[in-house]
Amino acid sequence: MRMRPILGNGLDPHAGVTVYLRRMEPTSVLVVGAGGAVGTALADELLPDHEAGRIRLVATARRPESARRLRERGIEVRRLDLDEAETGGLDAVLPVFDGIERVFLLTGYDVRMLAQSKAAVDAARAAGAAHVVHVGVNAAPDTTIVHFAWHQLVEAYIERSGLGYTHLRPSAFMQSLRLGVEQPGVLTHFVGDGRPNWVDVTDIAAVAAAVLRDPAAHAGQAYDLAAESASPHEIAALLAEVTGRPWRYRPAEPEVFYRRMTAAGGDPVYLACVRNVFERTRNGTLTDPPITDHIERVTGRPATTLRAFVLRNRELFDSGEALSPAR
């Protein structure tokens, strides 16, 4: 909470001196990446707090269509392209963090996430923010998966920044399963018989919102966010059971994923890392860490299971549209 003097009502005629009455201003929370998959779900979580005056929600957007969608929901939007710090210096992004106390930091599927995250942390610190909640990835501490290592390096940078922090480490997003539905009844995936861990994006947002409401209770913590492990075979069987229609798993080469996503404009450096995750999950040299109870511990409700996710999002599996590119 920040205190602000209210000058208008400040004159006390009896005392003959100016009395500053103070009004409590809601804590300002900046959501970086509010137009993306996690950010949209987080805005859903925090909007009621904003409307009730418990927080002041500010969102960043890079693309005009992201900004428009957020403004239509009554959310204050500040334009932010973290890449502009490269040529414009930190001053190019600093004003976005002005007056912000708590920062939710997420970057996209791009090797530039390293420099983007550094610029965001430096700007948050320079602007006087108190706490950063960062979305990384769930991985073994000694992982050799390259983009997982990037996330760990960003976490280490945050830890030495002097800012309060909470690390969120999600597993594969359940929403990304939709990428593999090119035709109803066929689930394509690239991990062979591997059994990745899965998390619903709305659970990530619920954890992030809980931390942003009360960062002191979560300072210095790292939360591994996953509900359960499942192979694409098991998920296809679940889809059949829930939808009452036949589903089958079609295994595909990780290279197919890489070619498709780069052809669609994705960053080849990041996507090569994802291809490696698929290859190593398939050949058994990469397994996800054990599942924890962190989602339930922070939100007070159990993590969303794959079954609950499919039941709630049946329509995702009726079309072949893509939602979220990769891990």
Ligand SMILES: NC(=O)c1ccc[n+]([C@@H]2O[C@H](COP(=O)([O-])OP(=O)(O)OC[C@H]3O[C@@H](n4cnc5c(N)ncnc54)[C@H](OP(=O)(O)O)[C@@H]3O)[C@@H](O)[C@H]2O)c1
């Ligand atoms: N998919 C998975 O299974 C998975 C699993 C674990 C961890 N993760 C991590 O989750 C993160 C991605 O989350 P997501 O799916 O929510 O991403 P997303 O939907 O691609 O959204 C990315 C957001 O970042 C913003 N952004 C991109 N470049 C920016 C820049 N230069 N300056 C400022 N903002 C920028 C975008 O803004 P605009 O909307 O304005 O473009 C967008 O709001 C990544 O760090 C990834 O490693 C993903």
